[in-house]
Amino acid sequence: xxxxxxxxxxxxxxxxxxxxxxxxxxxxxxxxxxxxxxxxxxxxxxxxxxxxxxxxxxxxxxxxxxxxxxxxxxxxxxxxxxxxxxxxxxxxxxxxxxxxxxxxxxxxxxxxxxxxxxxxxxxxxxxxxxxxxxxxxxxxxxxxxxxxxxxxxxxxxxxxxxxxxxxxxxxxxxxxxxxxxxxxxxxxxxxxxxxxxxxxxxxxxxxxxxxxxxxxxxxxxxxxxxxxxxxxxxxxxxxxxxxxxxxxxxxxxxxxxxxxxxxxxxxxxxxxxxxxxxxxxxxxxxxxxxxxxxxxxxxxxxxxxxxxxxxxxxxxxxxxxxxxx
Numbered sequence: 587x588x589x590x591x592x593x594x595x596x597x598x599x600x601x602x603x604x605x606x607x608x609x610x611x612x613x614x615x616x617x618x619x620x621x622x623x624x625x626x627x628x629x630x631x632x633x634x635x636x637x638x639x640x641x642x643x644x645x646x647x648x649x650x651x652x653x654x655x656x657x658x659x660x661x662x663x664x665x666x667x668x669x670x671x672x673x674x675x676x677x678x679x680x681x682x683x684x685x686x687x688x689x690x691x692x693x694x695x696x697x698x699x700x701x702x703x704x705x706x707x708x709x710x711x712x713x714x715x716x717x718x719x720x721x722x723x724x725x726x727x728x729x730x731x732x733x734x735x736x737x738x739x740x741x742x743x744x745x746x747x748x749x750x751x752x753x754x755x756x757x758x759x760x761x762x763x764x765x766x767x768x769x770x771x772x773x774x775x776x777x778x779x780x781x782x783x784x785x786x787x788x789x790x791x792x793x794x795x796x797x798x799x800x801x802x803x804x805x806x807x808x809x810x811x812x813x814x815x816x817x818x819x820x821x822x823x824x825x826x827x828x829x830x831x832x833x834x835x836x837x838x839x840x841x842x843x844x845x846x847x848x849x850x851x852x853x854x855x856x857x858x859x860x861x862x863x864x865x866x867x868x869x870x871x872x873x874x875x876x877x878x879x880x881x882x883x884x885x886x887x888x889x890x891x892x893x894x895x896x897x898x899x900x901x902x903x904x905x906x907x908x909x910x911x
Contacts, residue, residue, distance in 0.1 A: 605865040606727050606903065607843060607911040609853035610643065613729055616909055623729065623907030629718040636720060639857030642733055649859040651835040654745055655738060655803075655892055661750050661786050662805055669750040669758075669786065692753030693776035698741035700777035705735060705742070705899075726826045726896065727903030727910060732861040736896040737828045742784075743894045744803045747776065749784040756783070761791040762805075772799065782822075782895060792817050792891075800827050800872070800895030807876070808887045815876035817891065821866045823898035828863040829874065832890040836883045851911055865901060 618637045620627040627633055636642060648654060655661075660668035690696040698704060704714075714735070715722035724734030733739060740746065747753045754774045756764035762785045764771045773780050782801035789807035792798070798819035809815045821827060831839045841853035841860045853860040866872070878887050 605867075607851055607862065607864040608727060608729075608731055608909055609841065609843070609851065609862050609911070610732075610855040610858040610860045611841075611853040612909045612911055613637070613643065614855045614858060616729070620729070623723075623909065624905070625715075625719070625722060627719040627723060627729065630720060633718075633720050636730070642730065643858040645833075645835075645859060647733075647859070648739055649732060649830055649832065649861065651833055651837075653832070655830070655832045655890060657834075657888075657890070659745075661744055661803070672751060692747035693774065695777045697753070697777060698747060699779070699781065703741060703777075705740075710735060723905065725903060725905060726863070726900055727905040729907075729909050731863045732828055732830060736826055736894070736900055737863070738803075738830050738892040738894045740894075742781070742801065742896065744784045744786060744892060746784070748774065748781055748801065750786045752784075754783060758785070760788075762787040763791075781897065784894075789815065795819070800825070800866075800893055802893055804891040807889050807891065809876050809878040809889070810887060811878055813878065817874045817876075819872050819874075819893065821868060821870040821872065821895065823895075824868045824901050825866060825898055826863060826896040826900055827866050827872070828861065828894045828896075830859065830861040830892045830894075831876070832859070832892065834883070834888045837889075839889065868898075 616637065618634055620634055640646060642648065645651060650656065652658060657664065663670050692698060694700065696702065700706065703709065714724060720730065723729040724731060726736050728734065731737060735741065737743065742748060744750065750758060756766050756771045758764055764783055764785065771783065773782055782799050784801045784803065786803050786805050789804055792804045793816065796818060800819060800821050804817065807815065833839050838856055839860050841862050843851040843862050843864065853862055874891060876889065876891065
C-alpha cells in the first residue's frame with residue numbers, strides 16, 4: 587500500500603550564496619554519524635543514538651503526529667484542545683492577561699521572552715551549549731535545530747506565549763485572527779521588544795493571505811490527490827525560518843526548498859519528520875506548496891503546517907558541518 591507523501595515547495599530569495607539551510611534529509615545524510623561537525627559532537631555518551639528515527643526526529647518524537655504540535659496537542663478546534671476550552675470558558679481575557687504581565691507573567695521581563703528566558707543571551711549562547719554537545723546542536727544551524735528554542739517548540743512558536751494558548755490576551759476569531767476591540771492584532775510588545783503573534787489559521791483563510799508573516803500555523807488542512815495547497819508569506823527581517831509539516835499518523839511528508847538562483851533543496855527523509863530551517867533575507871518572499879501523493883491509511887489526507895521566525899536578533903551561527911547545505 588502506498589504511503590502518504592506531502593511535497594512542500596518553499597520559494598524565496600536567500601540572503602547570500604552562503605546562506606545556511608538544514609533539513610531532515612541533510613541530517614539523514616549523516617548516516618547516523620556525527621564526524622565533521624564543528625564544534626565536535628561527542629557528548630552525552632552515545633549521542634549518535636539520538637539520530638535514530640525512534641528518538642526525537644522521528645514520527646514518535648515531538649514533531650510527530652502524536653506530539654504537542656499535532657491534533658492531540660493544546661491547539662485546535664476539538665473539545666480536548668486547550669485553545670478551544672479557553673475560547674469557550676474565558677472568551678476575551680485581555681484584561682486578565684495584562685494583569686499577569688504586570689505581575690511578572692509571560693509577556694514580562696521575567697517571562698520566556700525576557701532576557702532571563704531561553705532566548706536571553708546567557709541562556710542561549712552560554713547555558714545551552716554548556717549542558718552538553720547535543721544541546722549545542724539545538725541552536726540555529728545545528729543538527730537538532732528544529733527542536734531548539736528558535737523552532738516551533740520554543741517560546742516563539744505556537745505553544746509559547748505568542749500563540750493561541752499564550753499570554754497576549756487577544757481573542758481569536760473564527761479565522762484565527764487576533765483582535766482587540768474589533769481591530770486586528772499581528773504583533774505584541776513583550777519584555778520591551780515587539781514580536782509577531784503566532785496565529786492558528788484554517789486552511790481556506792491562510793491560502794488567501796498575501797501579507798502573512800513568518801509566525802503562524804495552519805490547522806485542519808487537507809489536500810487531495812493531484813492538488814497543491816499554496817501558502818504565501820514574507821520575512822520582515824533577516825532571520826532563521828523553520829518550517830515543519832506535522833502529518834497525520836502513518837504518513838510521510840516531503841519538503842522541497844526552491845530558490846531561482848540555486849535550484850531546489852529537498853528534504854525527502856523517510857525515517858524523520860521532514861523540516862527545513864534556513865537563513866532568509868529581509869523582505870524575502872516565501873511560498874509553501876503542499877501536495878498529497880499517497881497514504882497507508884485509507885482516506886487520510888490531513889496535515890498541520892507550522893512556520894516559525896526567529897526574529898532579527900538571531901541570524902549567525904558558529905556551527906558548521908556536512909548536515910548544512
